Amino acid sequence: MKKYVVIKCGGSVLDRLPAGFYETIADLQHTEEWQPVIVHGGGPLISELLEKQGVPTTFTDGMRVTSEGVLEVVEMVLSGSVNKKLVSSLQKAGANAFGFSGVDGCLFTTEPMYKESALGLVGKVTKVKTALIDLIASEGMVPVISPVGGDGEGTTYNINGDVAAAAVAGALNAELCFISDIAGIYIEENGQKKTVHKMTQTEAESFIQDKWITGGMIPKVRSALDGLSSGVTRVGIVNGMNASSLPDFLQGKEIGTKITADKEGYRVG
Numbered sequence: 001m002k003k004y005v006v007i008k009c010g011g012s013v014l015d016r017l018p019a020g021f022y023e024t025i026a027d028l029q030h031t032e033e034w035q036p037v038i039v040h041g042g043g044p045l046i047s048e049l050l051e052k053q054g055v056p057t058t059f060t061d062g063m064r065v066t067s068e069g070v071l072e073v074v075e076m077v078l079s080g081s082v083n084k085k086l087v088s089s090l091q092k093a094g095a096n097a098f099g100f101s102g103v104d105g106c107l108f109t110t111e112p113m114y115k116e117s118a119l120g121l122v123g124k125v126t127k128v129k130t131a132l133i134d135l136i137a138s139e140g141m142v143p144v145i146s147p148v149g150g151d152g153e154g155t156t157y158n159i160n161g162d163v164a165a166a167a168v169a170g171a172l173n174a175e176l177c178f179i180s181d182i183a184g185i186y187i188e189e190n191g192q193k194k195t196v197h198k199m200t201q202t203e204a205e206s207f208i209q210d211k212w213i214t215g216g217m218i219p220k221v222r223s224a225l226d227g228l229s230s231g232v233t234r235v236g237i238v239n240g241m242n243a244s245s246l247p248d249f250l251q252g253k254e255i256g257t258k259i260t261a262d263k264e265g266y267r268v269g
C-alpha cells in the first residue's frame with residue numbers, strides 16, 4: 001500500500017522550480033511506495049497582484065491580513081493561475097494531476113483562525129474530507145490543493161499554505177515536506193549563518209521568541225509542530241531549487257531541517 005507524502009510548494013519558489021522537481025513527483029507517483037499530494041502557496045504572486053491594484057497588504061506573524069477585497073485576489077491567484085499551472089507542469093512531467101481548492105467538495109471544513117482577530121478572513125482547517133483525496137489518488141492522479149476553504153455557510157477563508165498542508169498531512173497520517181527557497185532553517189552562530197538540521201518544539205518556540213525565526217517561517221514551523229501532534233509521521237523543510245531534496249528527505253538523508261517533537265534537536269551544520 002502506498003504511503004502519502006504531502007509536499008507543500010511555497011510561493012517563494014513556485015516560478016523557479018526546476019523541471020526535475022516535477023519529474024521527481026511523477027516518479028514518486030509511479031512507484032508502489034509513495035502517493036504524492038501537493039498543497040501549494042502563492043503569497044508573492046498575491047502580493048504582486050494586490051500591489052498592481054493599489055491595495056495595501058500587511059502580515060502578522062507571517063499571516064496575511066485578509067479583507068473581502070483581498071480574499072477575492074487570494075482566491076483568484078491560488079485557486080486559479082497557481083493551481084492550474086502546477087497541474088499543467090505535473091502533466092508535462094508525466095504525472096496526471098487534479099487541481100482543486102479546499103472549498104471544492106467541502107474538502108476543508110474551515111473556521112476563523114482566531115476569534116475576534118484583526119486578521120479578518122483568515123481560516124484554519126478543522127476537518128479534511130480525506131475520501132476526496134483517496135478517490136483522486138485511486139484514479140492514479142496527483143491531488144493538487146489550493147489553500148482556500150469554506151465554512152459550508154457561504155463564508156470563504158484564506159488559509160496559509162503551511163497551515164493547510166499540515167492539516168492535510170495530519171489527516172492522512174502522511175510525511176510532510178515543505179519546499180521553500182532556503183536550505184533549511186538558519187540561525188546565526190558567531191556571526192555566521194548556519195543551517196539547523198534538527199530542531200525540537202521547545203527550540204523552535206525559543207527561536208521564534210528570540211526572532212531568529214521570522215515572517216513566513218513562523219507559520220511553517222508552527223504548522224510543522226501542529227502536524228506532528230495530529231498524525232504527521234515526519235516533517236522537514238528543504239530547498240526546492242535542488243530536485244534531489246525531496247527524494248533525499250524521503251530516503252532519510254540529512255537534508256534541510258527536520259522538526260521533531262522529541263528531545264533530539266538543534267544540530268547545526
Ligand SMILES: Nc1ncnc2c1ncn2[C@@H]1O[C@H](COP(=O)(O)OP(=O)(O)O)[C@@H](O)[C@H]1O
Pocket residue numbers: 009010011012013041042043179180181182184185186187212213214215216217
Ligand atoms: N531562521 C530562518 N531560517 C530560514 N528562513 C527564514 C528564517 N526566518 C525567516 N525566514 C524567511 O522565511 C522565508 C520562507 O518563508 P516563506 O517566504 O513564507 O516561504 P514559502 O513561500 O516557501 O512558504 C525565507 O525565504 C526567509 O526569508
Ligand SMILES: CC(=O)N[C@@H](CCC(=O)OP(=O)(O)O)C(=O)O
Pocket residue numbers: 009010011012040041042043044046062063064074122123147158159160161162216
Ligand atoms: C493567511 C495567509 O497568510 N495566506 C497566504 C496564502 C498563500 C500562502 O500561504 O503562500 P506561501 O506558501 O507562498 O507563503 C497568503 O495570503 O499569502
